[in-house]
Amino acid sequence: MSASPLRVVQYGLGPIGQAAARAVCTKPEAYRLVGAIDIDPDKVGRDVAEVAALDTPAGVAVADDPDAVLAAADPDVVLHTTTSALDEVAAQLVRCARAGAHVVSSTEELSFPHRQAPATAERLDRVAREEGVVLVGTGVNPGYAMDTLPLVATGGCTDVEALRVTRVVEAGARRAPLQKKVGAGCSVEAFEEGAEDGAFGHVGLRESLQMVAHGLGWPLDRLDTEMRPITADAPVETEVLQVAAGEVAGIHQTATGVVGGRPRVHLALKMYVGAPESYDAVEVDGTPPIDLRVRGGVFGDTATVGLLVNTAPLAADASPGLRTMTELPVPRAAATSPNDAT
């Protein structure tokens, strides 16, 4: 852990970025917000505290020129929350690294890019090493619930034959963009059309599975993914939308890893409105067997923010390069001040 507060730039001020900025501003022993970047003209020029709905001004104006912010702020770490696609953010990550800052990013495809985008991963790793910084992608999923936590579940196993992870999310309790992302309220036809265009679905299941297989030392023969709609048996109403019986309530996505000719890793993600309960379950067929469950689930909207903020000091102390969560020390709420509790 660093003894003095980490200097943090918040890059991207959507809902997750705003929440990360709030978390940073409320932990002055651990972090100091020194810059904020967003391209939205409605946010540029305003105090980041105002944009992030904090009561006390942060004394940091949102700016749209990353290079200028990075040069002026001289951050230790950038919390990067712009978009899911690695192609679109690679240049942003390089810019942060070239400014000498570690980067903890919510970009889903950065969580384990070595198989899907090996050339980009290699380039990012090279730049990070050249600059002596760490780049890492994390969040609740990918980054924790369906990869890091399941791997930790195997920590005491001398043998593992198979591993199954199930994450069920009652989407009605989540932010509106997530409810839309899972297709809630669509007809099945509209869902299927949209699904072909990539309009629906969670990004990162493939990366989670690759991270798990890598962590267990299992070379994948094949990785199969599937997505299908979950339809509502009865009408469902959330704060933001309505689903009629027979319409789409959400998604059921799976990823299966075939190892040594057999399906050995299975990840199932069900995100839908009206789910009777949220939970995360990890079942390990191994020695010893493990049956782990997080009742109520790991609530994603806040846990993604927690993972970003909690990973920052771990990244700042790690060996330079493009890292995955399995290469960093165990994630934990490291910056929780004992005086914060109410």
Added chain:
Amino acid sequence: MSASPLRVVQYGLGPIGQAAARAVCTKPEAYRLVGAIDIDPDKVGRDVAEVAALDTPAGVAVADDPDAVLAAADPDVVLHTTTSALDEVAAQLVRCARAGAHVVSSTEELSFPHRQAPATAERLDRVAREEGVVLVGTGVNPGYAMDTLPLVATGGCTDVEALRVTRVVEAGARRAPLQKKVGAGCSVEAFEEGAEDGAFGHVGLRESLQMVAHGLGWPLDRLDTEMRPITADAPVETEVLQVAAGEVAGIHQTATGVVGGRPRVHLALKMYVGAPESYDAVEVDGTPPIDLRVRGGVFGDTATVGLLVNTAPLAADASPGLRTMTELPVPRAAATSPNDAT
């Protein structure tokens, strides 16, 4: 991960050490057993495979001179499973480090020695750095179930107000020494006399609590521990002993960490014969709240072996020094061969 098999010396061939030797010998892609140390005259001179009940000879004779074994075997890592007390093993650990070997030890007091034995911890850390090796204490408890796993449970939390860990172990399913260690079959009077002399109880709860508090960045005002007997309501019979109604079935040990004037970390360990179920539970009062449970518990006899073996490659790749589990990458069954599965 190291690409070639780690050269392993097994130091201590009690039940856990024998199981570790078996695990090492059955994972040739990951480990190679190159030496074995024990002082028991019944074991010295025999092939370690015979001592550890393996079918195939290992070609390694058990020897009682650590320096000779370490010099001849030139191990990367020593799996050290001799005794719980740091005082008694410090010289053994130094000897391994001076031979240039990383050490993964089941010595409970080594899991977080910085508060209980700061001078010894400092000395071990210095020696390890001088020799460029890692020393780390681990096992199911301390090392995992009541410290590492609870910390990982907070990984997505932006705030933690309090954390409670409960480990219930049906001791009747465990090895005979554990059943005796929890006092099963004693009268309450005999238990209380023995408890004063340190005959009963689990070693490491204090270390687990200190590791959790340290991981959360919480300075402890005070650490309170308590141990009391759990008595049997009805007679209990295990494979190795009998408990009459009213006699001691096991122990209930607690450790409470007071932080900022309030009890904020509570660890409760119940190990007794006749427990209706084993489980591990972690409850985090935080944002988000976490309610994690391992149904059936993490079975200690095998999981301690798993943690020793799985930590070896992580220790071998870490920065030199005396380390705790919170400083190493996330534990996982890293050396599980996909071809091992049956």
